[in-house]
Amino acid sequence: MFLKFCAKVMKPIFLLTVFLSLMQATVFAQSDVEKKIQTQLILAEDGETINLPAGTIEIGGTLSLDGKNNITLRGAGQDKTILTFKKQTQGAEGLKITNAQNIVLEQFTVEDSKGDLIKAQGVKGLEFRDITARWTGPPKASNGSYALxxxxxxxxxxxxxxxxGASDAGIYVGQSDSVWVTACVAKNNVAGIEIENTTHAWVWKNQAFANTGGILVFDLPDLPKKQGGHVKVYDNLIGRNNFKNFAPKGNIVGKVPPGTGVMILATNDVEVYQNKIWENKTASTAIVSYFISENPIKDKQYNPYPSRVYIHDNIYSEGKRMPTWKSKLGFIFWWKFGKKVPHILYDGIENPDWKDAQGHIKPEYKICIGPNENGTFANIRADKLGLFKGKISKDxxxxDCAF
Amino acid sequence: MTAPFKIFGLFAMGIFMLSANILPEKAPKTLLSEYGYFSGALQNLQPAEGVFLYEVNAPLFSDYAEKSRFIYLPSDARLQYRESGAFQFPEGATIIKNFYYPLEAAHPEKGRRIVETRLLLKEVKGWKALTYIWNNEQTDATLEVAGASFPVSWIDAGGKKINLEYVVPNVNQCKGCHSYDGQFTPIGVTQKQLDRTLAGNRNQLQIFQQQGQMEGLPASFDPEKAFHLADYRQREISLDASARAYLDANCAHCHNPHGPASTSGMFLNAEETDLEHLGVGKPPVAAGRGSGNRKYGIVPGKPSESILLYRMEHTDPGIRMPELGRQLVHEEGVALIREWIHGLRG
Structure with a gap:
C-alpha cells in the first residue's frame, strides 16, 4: 500500500524534476518551445492530451512520439498553430509517430519539412483530423515526399x-489495413491521394485538384506487405489534375502522366464509382499493370496485374486539352486520339494464368466497366514491354460486367 | 530561472532521490557518476567491478566520434549467447557506450573530449535508453532525455580543423534505430559483431565465456567458421566482406526485415542474399528527392548511378542516410562502397 502510494506521488515529482532539469539546461540549440513539446511527447502518459500553443513555431528537428497509447496531440486550429520546419537540420520528417496505439492528431498545420511532414509507422488506431500539411511556395522536386x-x-x-505540394503523394497510405480518407483536400502534389499495398481502404468525398494525378491505387513489388485490395473510391471530386510532374526521377509516381484523374495499378478488388472526374487532360481513369512502368519485376510473389476492378456511375467531362507529351503514354494518346482521349483507359495486359480454355479472362479476375456518364473507353492493348502495338480497341x- | 523555482526543483529532486529505491521502476540517475560504473576519475573510464570492455568488428560511423564500449553485469549474472540476434541480457545489466573526440586525431596522446555516454538498461519491462552529456570540465555527465546539440571541434587525421554541431538524440530517436518488430533492442551485442580476435590472438566470445561473463557458447564454436562481420577498417580483407560489413553496421539496424525501414523493402543486413533486396535493380519506394534522380538503389558497376551512394554522399536531412547520427560525410565509407559497387557485375 505504502509502495503504491509512493509510486503515485513520486511519478509526477519525478517528471517535474526531469522537466525542471531540462529547463535549466543552457547548452542547447533547440528552441524552448520545441524542447517543451518534445519533452511532453516523451513523458506523455496513457490518455493524455498534449495541447500545442497557438502561433508559428519554428522546429529544428523531427518531433517524435513512440510507444505510447491513447494520446491526443491538439493544436489551437489549422490557421492558429503552425509548426514550421523550414530551418530543419535534424531528421527528415516533421512529426514521427511510431509503435503506438490510438493516437489522434488534430487542428494544426505542419509545413516545409525536409522529408515527410507527418509519418506514422506501426500505429494501431490513428486519426488525423483537421490537419493541414503543406510545402509553401511553388511545388518543386526539393519538397518532401509525403505530406500525411x-x-x-x-x-x-x-x-x-x-x-x-508533396513531391510524391499528398495523402499517402502505404502497407496498411482498414483505412478511411474522407473530406480531405489534396492539391498541387504529384499524387493527390495514394493508396499503396493497402487493404480495405475507403476514399470518399475528397477533393483532388491540380495534382499530376488525382487519386492513385497502387500495388508495388518488393514490399513486406505484398498485396493491397478491397479499395473503394467514391463520391470524390477529381478535377484538372494537370500539374506538371515534379517528382524526383526514380520514384514510381514520376511515371504518372500529368492529366491523370484516377489510376489503378496492379491492384485487385477496386471499385471506383459516383465520382465527378473532369478536365484531366491525359487519362481520366487508367487501369494498368505494373509493366507499364517499364521497371523490371524481380519479386516472385508479386502480382503485376489488376483484377476485379469495377468502374461505374462516374460522371466524366471533356478536357478539351491535348494530353501531355511528356510521357510515353500521353504521347501515344495524343498520337492516337488527339484532343479526344477516351475517359477510361485500360492497358489490356492480361495474366495468361487467369484465362480459361477459350482464352477468356475468368470472371473472378475481370475488369468491369459499368454505366458511366460520358464514359468513353479504350483498351490500348500494350504488351509486356509496355510497348504500344497499335491495335487499340474501343469495344x-x-x-460489360459488374461485381 | 527564479530562485523559488530553483529551490523547489532542488527540493523535488531531493525527495525524488530519497525515494528512488522504493519506486517500482528504477528512476534514471541524474549524473553518470552515480551509477558507479567507473572507478577513479570518471573521465579515465576505468571499469569498476562488474564492468568490462567489449569491441565490435564493424563500428557505426558517428560523425568521426570514437567510442569505448562496456557492459555492466550484476554479480553472478551472465550474458546468454545467441547465434543470431542480440545476446540475452540479465535484468539489471547495462550496455555503456562513451562517445569522444581526440583533440588531434593523429596524436591521441594529446587527450580527448568525451561528449556523451549512452546507456541501455535492461529492466523488468525491457530495455531503456538514457543519454548523459559530459560537462566541459570532463568531471561528470548529466541526464538529457529530450536531445540536445552543441559545438565540438577537433583536428582530423589530415591536420584540418573540423567544427561540428554535435547532436545528442532524444530517447525516441534512440528507438529509431534500436528497434526489432517495434520492440527496443540492442544492436551491436551479437555474434556477428563480437566474434572477434583480440590482442594475444584470443577470441572475444571465448574469453567472455571463460571469464564467466557469458554462457551458452557451444563447445563446437569455431571462431573462424562462425558467421561474423569483417572489420571494414582493415583493408586487407575482401572488398565484398568489408562492404557488406559496412552496410550491416551502418544501415541494417533499420534496413532489415524487422527494422523500422522494412517499409522500403531494402534489406542491407549481412545475412541478406537476395540482390534485389540489397538494392540491385530496385527502384525506390518512398525515397522522394533522396533518389537524386537515380533509378535504382544499386546499379552494378555504376556507383554514380546508385541511390545508395547518393544518400551516403549527402548531408541534407531530406537526402542523407542514415537519417540519424550522421551530419558529416564518412569519406572512407563512401570510398569503400563506391569501390564495391564499381566492382559489382550485373
Whole structure:
C-alpha cells in the first residue's frame, strides 16, 4: 500500500524534476518551445492530451512520439498553430509517430519539412483530423515526399485534412489495413491521394485538384506487405489534375502522366464509382499493370496485374486539352486520339494464368466497366514491354460486367 | 530561472532521490557518476567491478566520434549467447557506450573530449535508453532525455580543423534505430559483431565465456567458421566482406526485415542474399528527392548511378542516410562502397 502510494506521488515529482532539469539546461540549440513539446511527447502518459500553443513555431528537428497509447496531440486550429520546419537540420520528417496505439492528431498545420511532414509507422488506431500539411511556395522536386504518411498502420482515419505540394503523394497510405480518407483536400502534389499495398481502404468525398494525378491505387513489388485490395473510391471530386510532374526521377509516381484523374495499378478488388472526374487532360481513369512502368519485376510473389476492378456511375467531362507529351503514354494518346482521349483507359495486359480454355479472362479476375456518364473507353492493348502495338480497341463489350 | 523555482526543483529532486529505491521502476540517475560504473576519475573510464570492455568488428560511423564500449553485469549474472540476434541480457545489466573526440586525431596522446555516454538498461519491462552529456570540465555527465546539440571541434587525421554541431538524440530517436518488430533492442551485442580476435590472438566470445561473463557458447564454436562481420577498417580483407560489413553496421539496424525501414523493402543486413533486396535493380519506394534522380538503389558497376551512394554522399536531412547520427560525410565509407559497387557485375 505504502509502495503504491509512493509510486503515485513520486511519478509526477519525478517528471517535474526531469522537466525542471531540462529547463535549466543552457547548452542547447533547440528552441524552448520545441524542447517543451518534445519533452511532453516523451513523458506523455496513457490518455493524455498534449495541447500545442497557438502561433508559428519554428522546429529544428523531427518531433517524435513512440510507444505510447491513447494520446491526443491538439493544436489551437489549422490557421492558429503552425509548426514550421523550414530551418530543419535534424531528421527528415516533421512529426514521427511510431509503435503506438490510438493516437489522434488534430487542428494544426505542419509545413516545409525536409522529408515527410507527418509519418506514422506501426500505429494501431490513428486519426488525423483537421490537419493541414503543406510545402509553401511553388511545388518543386526539393519538397518532401509525403505530406500525411501512415505506413504499416492499422485502422487509419484521415478526415478534413489538407495536403499541398508533396513531391510524391499528398495523402499517402502505404502497407496498411482498414483505412478511411474522407473530406480531405489534396492539391498541387504529384499524387493527390495514394493508396499503396493497402487493404480495405475507403476514399470518399475528397477533393483532388491540380495534382499530376488525382487519386492513385497502387500495388508495388518488393514490399513486406505484398498485396493491397478491397479499395473503394467514391463520391470524390477529381478535377484538372494537370500539374506538371515534379517528382524526383526514380520514384514510381514520376511515371504518372500529368492529366491523370484516377489510376489503378496492379491492384485487385477496386471499385471506383459516383465520382465527378473532369478536365484531366491525359487519362481520366487508367487501369494498368505494373509493366507499364517499364521497371523490371524481380519479386516472385508479386502480382503485376489488376483484377476485379469495377468502374461505374462516374460522371466524366471533356478536357478539351491535348494530353501531355511528356510521357510515353500521353504521347501515344495524343498520337492516337488527339484532343479526344477516351475517359477510361485500360492497358489490356492480361495474366495468361487467369484465362480459361477459350482464352477468356475468368470472371473472378475481370475488369468491369459499368454505366458511366460520358464514359468513353479504350483498351490500348500494350504488351509486356509496355510497348504500344497499335491495335487499340474501343469495344467495351468484353468489360460489360459488374461485381 | 527564479530562485523559488530553483529551490523547489532542488527540493523535488531531493525527495525524488530519497525515494528512488522504493519506486517500482528504477528512476534514471541524474549524473553518470552515480551509477558507479567507473572507478577513479570518471573521465579515465576505468571499469569498476562488474564492468568490462567489449569491441565490435564493424563500428557505426558517428560523425568521426570514437567510442569505448562496456557492459555492466550484476554479480553472478551472465550474458546468454545467441547465434543470431542480440545476446540475452540479465535484468539489471547495462550496455555503456562513451562517445569522444581526440583533440588531434593523429596524436591521441594529446587527450580527448568525451561528449556523451549512452546507456541501455535492461529492466523488468525491457530495455531503456538514457543519454548523459559530459560537462566541459570532463568531471561528470548529466541526464538529457529530450536531445540536445552543441559545438565540438577537433583536428582530423589530415591536420584540418573540423567544427561540428554535435547532436545528442532524444530517447525516441534512440528507438529509431534500436528497434526489432517495434520492440527496443540492442544492436551491436551479437555474434556477428563480437566474434572477434583480440590482442594475444584470443577470441572475444571465448574469453567472455571463460571469464564467466557469458554462457551458452557451444563447445563446437569455431571462431573462424562462425558467421561474423569483417572489420571494414582493415583493408586487407575482401572488398565484398568489408562492404557488406559496412552496410550491416551502418544501415541494417533499420534496413532489415524487422527494422523500422522494412517499409522500403531494402534489406542491407549481412545475412541478406537476395540482390534485389540489397538494392540491385530496385527502384525506390518512398525515397522522394533522396533518389537524386537515380533509378535504382544499386546499379552494378555504376556507383554514380546508385541511390545508395547518393544518400551516403549527402548531408541534407531530406537526402542523407542514415537519417540519424550522421551530419558529416564518412569519406572512407563512401570510398569503400563506391569501390564495391564499381566492382559489382550485373
Amino acid at each position: 504518411y501512415p505506413v504499416q498502420c492499422q485502422t487509419v482515419r484521415i478526415e478534413r485534412c489538407t495536403a499541398i 467495351k463489350t468484353p468489360y
